[in-house]
Amino acid sequence: MRLGQAISSLLTEYGIEQIFGIPGVHTLELFRDIDRSGLRVTIPRHEQGAGFMADAYTRVSGIPGVCYLITGPGVLNALTPIAQAWHDSIPMLVIGSTVTRDQLGEHRGTLHDTPDLAEVLRPFTLISETATSAERVAELIDEAFRRWEHERARPVYIGVPRDLLEEEVGEPHRPAPRAALPPAAETEEISARLVEALDRLASSDRPVIVAGGGARHDGAAVTRLAERLAAPVVLTGNAKGLIADEHPLNVGISMPFPRTQELLEDADLVVALGTELSDFEFLFTGSPEPRLADIVRVDIDPQTTHPDQTRPTLPMRVADFARTALAGLEEPNAAASAAGAARAATAKSGLAEAREADPHTPWIDAIERALPESAILTADSAQVAYQSHHFLSLHGPGRWLAPYGYGTLGPALPMAIGAAIAAPGRPVIGLAGDGSSLFTLPELATAHDLGANITLVIWDNGGYREIEISFDRTDIQPAGVRTSAHDLGAIAAGFGAEVTRATTPAELEDALREATARPALSVIVVRAPAEHRVEADSLLREGADA
16 A cells, blocks of 8 residues: 555544545545545645635534645645635645655755745644655644644644655554543643633623634533523624524624624623634724723633733633533523623614615525525625625524635635535535635536535626725725626536526525525526626726626
């Protein structure tokens, strides 16, 4: 058995079932007999597609996504989704070939040679190393899975020289027995900080919980803790669906809105669960970040801090913290529960008012009405997706994949493919703009080959409308914001998609109902009305077709 085969065999021992990647002359050994390895392989049309697919696959399945990528350009093509996964704390394993061991660091102009590729990826990874022995490859794979259990999840890159992939090896290295996850409060210092934090929780009169992506698998625990504290719960975008929309303590993804900011500033204690409290939540709103009086911070990454934080972060998993807190906190009395629900209702009314006033709401309502109960949505950088982030109601976690923290363009379609592979039989809808969709539109070919129930909704407003608005806000003449693909529907049809066009919310609703009932690839091109379209561009001639 050659090392390339042994790597695939070893990965199955860790529960890996799926690979994303495009075979190339340097990675042939990784694909040797892969059809007999027990691994499924999805071939994207560009390596950034592989990375985005692996990201979404991980978010939906809970199993780390794995990419097999070719030396140099293949790995670098995936750098943006690797960085996105780093930003959102998503475990992803990237195994890339390199030049032969005798060529490493020689810079002889060898095909695909990239100087210090592991160093290039280091800032975006938990581990980034070029292995020069079969033993080291196995050690790095095992280290990745061990550290994902104990630390903040990040991507891992392992470079394997192409001549090493060809080497004959013995039986695949089996994973060593895993050490048990250490207790959450294993040191006296952390134990003391935990006791002190629980005392602050017990004495708080107006607590508020802010839950983020680090709590995305702990909805039941967060809900019980909120009820015990009678604390309103503000969600970040990565926690959408964490607790039921109709729960009286759920304030939703509402941090940019004034009433939620008042709620946070009035709180005598903010309990931050698995969130960076990033300024992204306030981006483009013109709203300042609220000043927080006191913070209990719970995060598996102890380095995560906030300017208003006066005490160290509790380095714990959210579920462990909630379980410990629930064991020590008394049930609230009826008056406290009613007061907490009233505070949440006041804040949530601000979200409702913003939703009612937003011009995109009729379109969001149409999407919401047409959604099947089990549907998963992936969001791109597009106006209707931005507004859906706050205003679209979804029941259940893991149904809204919106990587807005890193904020790249193009992930919706390949992430929809990754989600569809992770959740066979469930309809998946990607929300993209006419500009953002062009970054990854060739992945329609991958989606067509997959034969899954995937629908891409393209909001066609003639360009980068959100950027045009940003130009206007800063009193700069818009430039470079009007784009054209001429006919996105015709392009999609060329990839085998069933294409529908919509010009009203009612047409969108009907088209989405039909598309999600069809076990195949569909594209809905929505021509945005005039008030949502790009108006001017100093770089284009007057009257140029958008």
